[in-house]
Amino acid sequence: MSKGLRQARLTRDWSQERLVREIERYAKRHLSHVASTASLRVYVSEWENGRRSISPRYASILRGLLGIADSELMGQPAGDMEALPTVGGYDDLVSRIDSARSVSLTMVDTFMKQTELLRTVDRQMGASGLVDQMTGHLSTLEDALTFAVLPETRRPVARALAGAATLAAWQALDVGSVERAWKHYELGKRAAHEANEPMYLAHAMAEQAYVLCDAERPELAVDLVRDAWRAGAGRLSPRLQAWLHAAEAEICARAGLTDDCRRSLDLAAEALPGGTEDRDPDMLSIFLNGAHLTRWRGNALAILGDDQAVSSLYMALERLDPSFIRAAAGLRCDLAQAHLARDEYDQAQEHLRQARLLASRTGSVRHRRRIEQLTKRL
Incomplete structure (x- = not known):
């Protein structure tokens, strides 16, 4: 039984029929040939129930469509690293x-x-x-x-x-x-x-804290992001320091630590180097300038239900790099959340509509999950 395929489908709240349609759309976009709709319905059912193995061609389509590795597709634990050669090797x-x-x-x-x-x-x-x-x-x-x-x-x-x-x-x-x-x-x-490389270690730890947040363990996430500061051992660049303060602010907001959140936002603003440059030459995975921090501030304030979130988020929307598609989806979600806190349901609904379109373009399950959670509040 392909538990991984079934789990990936359910994670997206897709029915088997929806999965069939998505396979057909994906194949059409990539000029790939697939079986008829009726046959695909049978294949999906048989794949999930272990009556048919997933061929390499369909595995390639499903990996690209669902964003999962072979081990996840087959519902198997990731294999250990290839064994070292034994005697005679x-x-x-x-x-x-x-x-x-x-x-x-x-x-x-x-x-x-x-x-x-x-x-x-x-x-x-x-x-x-x-x-x-x-x-x-x-x-x-x-x-x-x-x-x-x-x-x-x-x-x-x-x-x-x-x-x-x-x-x-x-x-x-x-x-x-x-x-x-x-x-x-x-x-x-x-x-x-x-x-x-303490900078890379601190960055990985702080991002890992978001996994804990998404798993509804924000208090543990706060502990981890604060431990990232200790891992940095005083060797973090100014831009990474600002990024880490901003991440801590958002995670504190999700943990309900209002004062800590506001303090971290102020520290992020103090640490951030001036100018419009957003890349950290010592840490290329860090994109952060004043416009990005304005968006992050609005995000944290929206989580807290602060009325100032709306102005910060609209300012960030005006400055957003159009190539940051996933960031745009997140920003629309932030705006929807901020408007919901003010009981402005029409505006919230419009931003959720835009967010849904953007999340569909990137295939972001994380954003789609947040969109559905916010939609339930309308």
Whole structure:
């Protein structure tokens, strides 16, 4: 029985009929041939009940459509790392070690550029279609690290792996693969330790706190994001400090810690470097400038039900980079929440309509879940 397929379908609140329609739409967009509608209905039922195995062609479609890995699709735990060669396999082991020694700084730079490309595609098109590429990218990095021997080779690869694993974790969380997200964050933290990169470690810990928030454990999330400050060991860049303060503010808001939230928002504003630049040269996964922080402030205030949230959020909407599609969906959700706090139901409904369209474009399960929760309050 393909428990993973059934779970992925139910996570999206899709019926089997809806899944069939989505398979047909996906195939049409990607110029792929699939069976007739009647046959697909039979296939979906048989896949979920274990009477038919999922062929490689349909597995590829389902991975791209649902944003899940093969192990999740089949409902199996992720396999352990490939076993090291046993007695008699020394030639293969030495060959892989020699290959790892040849990983140069140029190659590490290529790894980082690949991560940036995946980040850009994710930002503009969503994470659901990137599972194959991201899985392969992480596998290559893990393999390079596993067989690298000396620190001068291991540390740059570990740093690249820390950044890629944290991105993969956020993508997995966005498409509703919570367990995969958690494991990727753990991988990112281990890689950051290996690389002796406290900035990457603090960032991974703070993002991992959002998994706890989504699991309705905001108090534990507050503890984790505050522990991220200790992990940073006073070696965080100003922009990352501002980002971490803002993340702590949002998580405190979700935990109902009003005063702590407002204090963290003020600290974020103080720490943020001036100007319109949004990338942190020391931490490329951090995008934060005054416009982004205005949106984050509005988000936190909307969670608190503060009347000032609306003005901050509309200001952020005017300044939002149009390529940040997922961020736009989140901002529309924030505006809906802020209007609901003021009993302005027509405005809230319009923003939820816009958010639903944007979430559909990116395939964000996380945003769709929030949209449905807010819709119930109308």
